[in-house]
Amino acid sequence: MNLVLIYFAIKYKGYFHDIYNAIKKKEFIQMEELEKIGEDLSSGKIKAITIIDEDYPEPLKQINQPPFVLFYEGNKxxxxxxxxxxxxxxxxxxxxxxxxxxxxxxxxxxxxxxxxxxxxxxxxxxxxxxxxxxxxxxxxxxxxxxxxxxxxxxxxxxxxxxxxxxxxxxxxxxxxxxxxxxxxxxxxxxxxxxxxxxxxxxxxxxxxxxxxxxxxxxxxxxxxxxxxxxxxxxxxxxxxxxxxxxxxx
The missing domain is CATH 3.40.50.450 (Rossmann fold)
Structure with missing residues (x-):
């Protein structure tokens, strides 16, 4: 699921409502696209924390429209x-x-x-x-x-x-x-x-x-x-x- 969140965050440029709607409608994703996201995560090309990951900051879950994905550089x-x-x-x-x-x-x-x-x-x-x-x-x-x-x-x-x-x-x-x-x-x-x-x-x-x-x-x-x-x-x-x-x- 975290690959799906990252895919939609990239596709919809981080916009909360667009990502939310894509998840709600179960928008179709080519498996090759998710595999590419997985490869980019493994190589470090993409560094990201999703809202379902254990290291996602708990306080952000309490705010209005919490980011589905946090892209980062540095010491998370x-x-x-x-x-x-x-x-x-x-x-x-x-x-x-x-x-x-x-x-x-x-x-x-x-x-x-x-x-x-x-x-x-x-x-x-x-x-x-x-x-x-x-x-x-x-x-x-x-x-x-x-x-x-x-x-x-x-x-x-x-x-x-x-x-x-x-x-x-x-x-x-x-x-x-x-x-x-x-x-x-x-x-x-x-x-x-x-x-x-x-x-x-x-x-x-x-x-x-x-x-x-x-x-x-x-x-x-x-x-x-x-x-x-x-x-x-x-x-x-x-x-x-x-x-x-x-x-x-």
Whole structure:
């Protein structure tokens, strides 16, 4: 059955409803196609975890439209660790200090999850790589050329310390819907969401919505004394204020 799931995930480019309908209708598959999938798995050309595999992350089974297949590159054993997401929009001296301390403290108990967007996420990733800490990146397109804040090939990862996952097979291109859809996976894997900084009108708002929908805690570093600071608004609306990671998470 896992070969069938991978076949449909590739055929339908990871789209949940198309895969679901193909399974429901018992869409016919040529045996040669499944044999090819099996060969690609054995050779490592395809690296994938299906929702019926033992190593599929249990928390993802609880989210809306859990990916039938996770394609991956790197150390999939990191999915068994305690996971948490740390992100933000912008930096200043205080935020940089918080990020540097947070990444170190969190790495003692957690593997960090990131969408690796441009801006503050780049600083977070650089910090983790520099200190040889665990990291899981969620791609919003296929793994042939994953869309991140930096070219992934320019980063010097320890191969045992990172994992890139995507619900999309190789050569699937980026679009706005896929950027939004990956947030449910990022939050689904994470025990909580930590926001170091955000603007009032921020793309992080979708991560917040996912966290609220999934019942995950949201922690915010107190922001600037400005009407445009999103963290202050989030704290006002019920997010937990955090000034230090120690003994808080």
């Amino acid at each position: 054993e990191l999915l068994k660790e305690k996971l948490i997401m740390l992100t933000g929009d912008f930096s200043n001296e205080n935020i940089n200090k918080f990020i540097n301390e947070s990444a170190f403290e969190l790495s003692k108990n957690y593997t960090l999850v990131s969408n690796f967007s441009k801006g503050l996420d780049e600083k977070i990733i650089d910090n983790l790589i520099k200190n040889n800490q665990n990291l899981i990146l969620i791609s919003s397109n296929g793994l042939t050329n994953p869309y991140f804040g930096k070219n992934i090939n320019e980063l010097k990862f320890n191969k045992d310390k990172y994992l890139i996952i995507s619900e999309y097979p190789e050569n699937v291109n980026l679009n706005h819907k896929r950027l939004i859809q990956r947030n449910r996976i990022s939050i689904g894997l994470s025990e909580a969401l930590i926001i170091a900084s955000s603007y009032k009108e921020s793309k992080i708002s979708n991560l917040v919505s996912c966290a609220l929908e999934q019942g995950k805690d949201i922690f915010c570093f107190p922001g600037l004394q400005s009407e445009n600071d999103g963290n202050n608004l989030l704290i006002r609306d019920g997010a937990k204020m955090i000034t230090s990671i120690k003994n808080k998470i």
